[in-house]
Amino acid sequence: MFFYKPWFIKYKNKWKNIQIKQWKNYLNFFIIKIKGFNNPEDVKILTNVKIFVDSKDIVSLNDNEYYWKDIIGCQVINLQNYNMGKIYKIIETGSHDVLEITSQKNDFFLKKKRLVPFIYKIIIKKINLKKKIIQIDWDPSF
Template sequence: MSSNQQPVVLGKIGASHGVKGWMKITAYTDSVKGIFDYSPWLLKENGQWREVKVTDWRQQGKAVIASIEGIENREQAQLLTHCEIGVMPDEMQQLPEGEFYWKDLIGCEVINTKGYNMGKVEQLLETGSNDVLMVKANIKDAFGKKERLIPFVTEQFILEVKLPEKQILVDWEPDF
């Protein structure tokens, strides 16, 4: 693992499931099954990442459970509860043009069509109808804003995303 690249967190290990070392998986991917498109996984234990291999998985109601190589009983599985699951950034799937990973949008400067710098994307929120950019305003924001919530609706509010420049062009008034 390269020292200048940090893994991208795709989920975490939940509670143990049964007595044979299976564990519940919380996936941050679009589909809960999407986390199994990545192999091997990296698990973060006690601040350190280590590579693991998923030997089997299945859907259990709305959730998913998995078995990891070397984890053979409930006690071993319980030791992994709350461990983050990650992959290296270069393992991430290429997205079609016009689609973005949230991790790539965080930290982008948000500039409106009049050239006003509205701040930087601090996080994204999933609302059901559309995602929302949470933009932390600049310290000396002319409109006294601390943050702005901008719907991530392309062509209406989000006009252009320039990832190499870490910049997002929006049609949004700074006082809103």
């Protein structure tokens, strides 16, 4: 995470480049020192802002590894060829990620969203990022 540089934040509708001077892991959190911020009170203005990196600067992944940004927005089709909707977001749970799928307006099962565990080869059968389609083994009535 800290080898991705530079970092950008959107603050007051402007993109700002931030530079990390140092960092450490503390109790499952990261503590970072940002250049130009010298005490905790100064950095409070950055609370709850999102951090971005340019996608051209991220590392290429191995086969069967995916960035969330590539998965979000994919159509989800089950083995019976039922379109379950699109991936709206991904939830990190610790044991495995969970896909939040928003249904199509004409969804027969009238589910507005579904939560499906991202368990590769067991539930997630095939991922085609070029077509933005993920095939899963999942009953749409869940």
